[in-house]
Amino acid sequence: MSIKAVVFDIGNVLIEWQPERFYDSVIGEARRREMFESVDLHAMNDKVDLGHHFTETIYAAAEDYPDWRAEIRMWHDRWIEMASPVIDHSVRLMGALQAKGTPVFSLTNFGIQSYDFAATHYPFMRQFDRDFISGHMAVIKPDAQIYQMLEDASGLSGADLIFTDDREDNIAAAKARGWNTHLFEGPQGWADRLVAEGLLHMDEAA
Template sequence: MPVDLVIFDIGNVLIEWQPERYYDGVIGPERREAMFAQVDLHGMNDEVDRGGDFRETIYATAERYPEWRDEIRLWHDRWIDIAAPAIDHSVRLLRALRSKGVPVHALTNFGIGSFEVAASAYDFLNEFDARHISGHLGVIKPAPRIYEIVEEQGGTAPERILFTDDRPDNIATAQARGWQTHLFEDPQGWADRLVQAGLLTAEDAA
């Protein structure tokens, strides 16, 4: 089936997103494990991704756990150090597709404020033809509604969309809607998929 639209997830596709790794480097693995066991930091981040205020959501969580207050606040204060580094090969693939005239969108679980920070630090986040940001839409993957919104806004038949994401649950929802999909494990695998789809040559995808 031909592809008329390519959609990228961002976290762990274009930018590494490994908060545990960041905290291991700041407070050590043992304290990090204790904090993550006590505090649902990923649940807190989901609140931000659904549209909650970036600073207020994180700082409110920090106040509920005073023994971890300073560490939790880093999720906001040093956020760009957590969301790092860029995955350079994936960025090249994004730009190669656009240079070929292939429409490229982003579909990502991202907060309003945190995305503003990211887009200031990573210029390629401003290069999509359209960005579907969960914080603005008020719903996060893998809820089917966010995929419906992409279809409505993009005007592309589901079977002509090719979507990559690092999470199997996000991929499963896309597949259920008839999208073509690629479970992202590394940029070379994604490059190979784009070549297979006839969107890029092997040279383009290097």
């Protein structure tokens, strides 16, 4: 069966997402390590990705840890600096697929307000043929339900889809449903896979 839609994760596939790198640049690696050991910032972000309010969730966490209040608030106030830069080659691949008439979906762990904010900086985020954003779905990868929801909404089964994500657990969950998958380790590898699948020619994938 031929592939009928291409599914992109966003963080570290279309936009770099490296909070630790950001904090290292602002407060230094030693202090960043201390903060991440003291505060489960990724669990805080999971709440946002599950649909909790972006500002309220982060500011509440900041009040829970007054010794780190200013630094935690940066997760909100300087968030766009963490969610950057764009991975330009990946964005070009998205456009090239759509130019050939291949639907491109997002499947991303992303908050409601943070997604809307990011889209004001990155216009491609409003250009997917279908959006599957965890904040609106109230479930995050790698929960099997989020993959089921995409299948149900699109009417496509695993064999109809090819999905790229930078996290092995997210890829494994999709593969378990019969999806075609690609572990994203850089845009060139993804470009090569799309060519190998016959979805793009080499010149289109550049």
